[in-house]
Amino acid sequence: MARWFLGLDSSTQSLTAILIDPEARAIVAERSVNFDAELPEYGTRNGVLRAADPTVVHAPPLMWAAALDRMFERLRAEGRSLANVVAVAVSGQQHGSVYLTADAPAVLARLDPAHGLAEQLQPVLSRPSSPIWMDSSTTAECDEITAALGGAAAVARRTGSAAFERFTGPQIRKFWKTDPAAYARTAHIALVSSFIPSILAGRIAPIDPGDGAGMNLMDISTKQWDPAALEATAPDLARRLPPIAPSHTVVGPISSYFVRRYGFSPSAMVVVGSGDNPCSLVGLGLVRSGMVAISLGTSDTYFGAMDECRVSEHGEGHVFGSPTGGYMTLVCFKNGSLARERVRDELGLDWDGFSRAIRETPPALGGRGLVLPWYDPEITPRVLVPGVRRRGLQPGDLAMCRAVVEAQMMAMRIHTRWMGVRPASIHATGGASANVEILQVMADVHACPVHRFETTASAALGAALRAYHAAEVAAGRPADWSEIVRGFAEPVAGSRVDPRPEAVRAYDAMEPRYAAFEQEALKAIGA
Ligand code: XUL
Numbered sequence: 423m424a425r426w427f428l429g430l431d432s433s434t435q436s437l438t439a440i441l442i443d444p445e446a447r448a449i450v451a452e453r454s455v456n457f458d459a460e461l462p463e464y465g466t467r468n469g470v471l472r473a474a475d476p477t478v479v480h481a482p483p484l485m486w487a488a489a490l491d492r493m494f495e496r497l498r499a500e501g502r503s504l505a506n507v508v509a510v511a512v513s514g515q516q517h518g519s520v521y522l523t524a525d526a527p528a529v530l531a532r533l534d535p536a537h538g539l540a541e542q543l544q545p546v547l548s549r550p551s552s553p554i555w556m557d558s559s560t561t562a563e564c565d566e567i568t569a570a571l572g573g574a575a576a577v578a579r580r581t582g583s584a585a586f587e588r589f590t591g592p593q594i595r596k597f598w599k600t601d602p603a604a605y606a607r608t609a610h611i612a613l614v615s616s617f618i619p620s621i622l623a624g625r626i627a628p629i630d631p632g633d634g635a636g637m638n639l640m641d642i643s644t645k646q647w648d649p650a651a652l653e654a655t656a657p658d659l660a661r662r663l664p665p666i667a668p669s670h671t672v673v674g675p676i677s678s679y680f681v682r683r684y685g686f687s688p689s690a691m692v693v694v695g696s697g698d699n700p701c702s703l704v705g706l707g708l709v710r711s712g713m714v715a716i717s718l719g720t721s722d723t724y725f726g727a728m729d730e731c732r733v734s735e736h737g738e739g740h741v742f743g744s745p746t747g748g749y750m751t752l753v754c755f756k757n758g759s760l761a762r763e764r765v766r767d768e769l770g771l772d773w774d775g776f777s778r779a780i781r782e783t784p785p786a787l788g789g790r791g792l793v794l795p796w797y798d799p800e801i802t803p804r805v806l807v808p809g810v811r812r813r814g815l816q817p818g819d820l821a822m823c824r825a826v827v828e829a830q831m832m833a834m835r836i837h838t839r840w841m842g843v844r845p846a847s848i849h850a851t852g853g854a855s856a857n858v859e860i861l862q863v864m865a866d867v868h869a870c871p872v873h874r875f876e877t878t879a880s881a882a883l884g885a886a887l888r889a890y891h892a893a894e895v896a897a898g899r900p901a902d903w904s905e906i907v908r909g910f911a912e913p914v915a916g917s918r919v920d921p922r923p924e925a926v927r928a929y930d931a932m933e934p935r936y937a938a939f940e941q942e943a944l945k946a947i948g949a
Contacts, residue, residue, distance in 0.1 A: 426450055426506040427893065429886025430493070431513040431879065432618050433698060434481075434554065435469035437489040439497065440882040441507070444890050447909030451502055452879060455492045461485050471551060477559040477587075480551035483520045484540040486614065487621055491538050494684040504686045509896075510622060510676065511693035511889035513701035513881040514615030516636040517588045521549035521597070522626075524609035530624045533679035539621060548608040549601075553593045560592035563599070567592060567638065570654035578733050581651055582635045582642035582741035591638035591655045598656040611662045613637075615695030623692040624677030628667035631743025632700030632750075640666060643731050645743055669696050669745035670892040693892040698881040699752050700745050703727060705884030706875060707911030709746050709903035712846035715875070716834065716864065718854035721801070722758035724834050726751050726841055734840040738802050745888050746903050751841055754801045755833060759854055761795040765826045768817060773857065779823035780859040785866055785925035786828065786932040791815035792939050793825040802837050803940065807947045813939055827860050831867035832929070832936045848872045849913060851880075858919065866925035873913030883910060 424443055431438045435457060441450040455461070457469045464485040465471065471480045497504060526546040533542055553559075564585035571577050574584040585592055590613065598605040610626055613636075619627035631645040639655060641648035646666055652659040676690040703725055706715045714726040724739075729748045733741050739753030766776045791814035796805050815825055845868050854860055855874050865872040887906055894901035 424506045425508050427886050427889040428507045428510040429513065429701075429882045429884065429889060430490075430510065430618065431698060431701065431882035431885055432486050432489070432614050433469075433515050433881065434556070437486070437493055438879050438882040439493050440879055440886045441502065442883070442886045442890065442910065449883075449910075451497065451500070452882070453493065453496060455489045455496070457485055457489065460492055461488055464488075470554065470556060475559060477557065479554055479556035481518065481554050482550070483547065483552045483617060484544055486618065487539040487543050490618065490621065491540075494680070498684055504684050507686055507690050509672075509691040509693055509889040509893040511885045511892065512615055512618045512622070512695035513698045513885040514613060514618060514633065514695055516555055516615075516633055516697035516699060517590050517593070518552050518554040518614040519590050519593055520547070520552050520612040520614065520617040521604070521608045522546050522610040522612065523548045523607055526610050527626055530620055530626070530677070533621075533624060533677055535679050535683040543621070548604050549597065552614070555588040557593065558587040560587045560596045563592040563595040567595065567651075567654045571650060574737050575735060577638065578737045580642070580648055581638045581640060582733060583638065584737040585638050589636055589638045591651065594659065595655045605656065608662060610664070612664070613695070615697055616664060619673050619692050619695045622676055622680065623673040624679065625674060626664050627673045627692070628665045628671060628694050629663070630669040630671075630694045630696045630700075630745065631666060632669060632745055633695065633697035633742075634666045635740070635742040636697055639663070642733065642741055667694050668747075669694055669700070669743070669888060670895045672892060672896050691893060691896065693889050696745050696885070696888065697742065699725065700742055700750060701882075701884035701888065702880040703750050703884065704745055704887050704907065705880030705882070705911055706849050706851070706877065707907045708750075708849065709907055711748065712843050713849070714845040714847070715849040715851060718758060718850065718852035718860065720759050722755040722830060722834070722852075724751070724753045724755070724838055726838065726843060726845065728841050728843045730842070732840060732842050736840075738837050738840065745884070751838070753834070753838055755830065756799065756801045757795050757797050758830070761797050761826055761830070762854060764797050765795070765822045769820060769822065771823070776823045777857055777859040779820045780827065780863065783821050783824040785928040787821055787824060789931070791819070791821055791825055792936055793822065793829050794940060794943050795826045795829050802833065803944060805944070805947065809947070811939075811943050824863070827863045828867065828932070829936070831864055832933065833940070835867055835933065836937055836940075845870045849875045851875045851877045861919045865919045865921040867929045869921050869926045869929075871921065872919045874917035875913055887911070
C-alpha cells in the first residue's frame with residue numbers, strides 16, 4: 423500500500439492540500455479550496471471580513487473548518503484513497519487566533535460524521551470571528567505591552583520580535599480590554615495552525631515554536647511561554663494557552679470523524695501545526711543554517727535558517743522557531759517590486775530594457791552613484807517619511823536600474839548581519855526572480871551562489887514534508903532533513919548563478935559608502 427503524507431495550508435484566501443509520496447519522490451495531488459468562491463455563505467472578500475475601521479481585519483474560523491470538509495469531499499470524489507495517508511501536518515497563516523469555550527474539548531472529541539464541522543463547532547466559539555495578520559488595530563496594546571516589559575528592544579530580546587499589531591499577544595489584550603465577558607468565557611485560545619490540528623485530532627493541539635514566536639508571548643530562547651509576557655498581556659492567560667511542543671510532535675491519531683466520513687486510516691497521525699512562513703522554510707529546502715531564501719515580490723522578503731538564537735538590537739525582522747529545530751528569521755523590505763517598477767516606468771523601459779541597463783553598467787556603478795529607493799514608507803530600515811534619495815545619479819539616468827537593485831541587495835546584506843550567519847546559498851523566488859541580471863547582482867552582493875525556485879505552494883509542501891519527518895521520528899528512524907526534502911524542494915535545473923570575484927570586491931568596497939549614506943538619510947528624517 424502506498425504511504426502518503428498530507429500537508430494542509432490554511433492561508434488567508436484558501437485552503438491548499440498537497441499529498442506527497444516520498445518513496446516515489448512525487449507530489450500525488452495538489453488542490454485548493456478558495457474561500458470566497460467556494461464558501462460564499464461566510465461573506466468574505468479575499469478571505470477576510472472588513473469592519474468600518476480599516477485597521478480591523480478578521481476572518482470566520484468556521485469557514486476554515488468548513489473548508490476542511492470541502493477539501494476532503496473533493497479528494498474523495500476524485501478517487502484519492504485517503505486511507506494511504508500516514509500522517510498529516512498543518513501550515514496556518516501566522517498570528518490569527520481562535521477563541522473557544524470550556525466545552526470545546528468534549529465537542530472536539532465527539533464530532534459526529536453525520537454532520538459538517540462548522541455546524542458542530544459553532545457553539546464552542548467564544549468569539550465568532552478571528553483577528554488575523556492583516557489586522558493593525560492594536561497599537562495601544564503594543565505600547566502597553568512594550569512599556570510593561572521595559573521597551574521595544576527588551577520585548578524583541580525576550581520574544582524574538584518587538585510588539586507588532588498583528589501579533590497574537592496584543593490581539594488577545596485588545597479582546598480582553600474590549601469584551602471582558604467573552605474573554606472570561608474563553609477557556610482555550612488557539613492559533614490557526616493549532617485550531618485545524620485540534621479539529622483533525624479531536625483534541626486541543628499544542629502550538630509549535632515556529633508559530634508560537636509570532637505571538638509576543640513565547641520566550642524565544644527556551645521556546646516556552648514567557649510568564650512576564652503573559653502577565654503583561656491579559657489576566658489568567660497561561661491556563662487558556664495550550665502547551666508549546668516541538669514541531670514534530672504527534673498530537674494523536676486522526677479523529678474518527680475523518681475515518682468514518684472520508685476513509686482515513688484510524689492510525690493516521692496528526693502532527694503539531696506551524697506557521698506558513700516556518701513551513702515555507704522547509705518547503706523551500708532551507709534546512710541548514712546559512713541557507714537563505716529571498717522572495718522578490720510586491721515587498722521583498724529575506725528568510726534565513728540559523729542554528730543559534732540571535733535577535734536584532736534594532737528590532738529588525740522577526741525570529742521564529744524553525745520546524746527543523748533551530749531558528750529562522752523573516753525580514754521584510756517594503757520597497758521591492760514597487761520600487762523596481764517605478765524606476766522602470768520613470769525611464770520608459772520594459773523589463774528587457776531594465777535588464778539591458780543592468781548588463782551595460784559596472785558593479786557598484788564603478789563608485790559613481792547610490793540611491794535609497796524609499797518610494798513608500800520602508801519597514802527595514804524603518805522609514806516613516808518616504809522619499810527617494812540619490813547621490814551622483816539623476817532621475818532619468820539609465821544607471822538607476824542597477825542602482826535600485828544594488829540598493830535593495832545592500833540593504834538586505836546590512837540589515838540581516840545581526841543574524842551572525844553569512845548566506846552560503848540563496849534560493850530566489852517570486853516574480854522578479856525570473857530576471858537573471860537581478861539574480862547576478864544578488865549573487866555578487868551576497869557573495870554566494872543563487873538558485874531560482876519556482877514555488878506555488880511552498881507552505882503546503884513544507885507541511886507535507888513535516889508530516890513525513892514527524893512520522894519518521896515517531897517510527898524511531900533517524901530523519902536527516904536534507905534527505906527528507908531531497909527531490910521535493912529543488913531549484914530550477916540550470917538556474918545557478920555564481921558570484922563574480924571582481925564584483926564581490928566592488929560590493930565590499932561599496933558597503934561602507936552605502937551604509938553611511940543610509941545613516942545620514944535616516945538622521946535627516948529623524949528615523
Ligand atoms: C508573517 C505574516 C504573514 C502571514 C501570512 O509575520 O504576518 O506572512 O503569515 O499568512
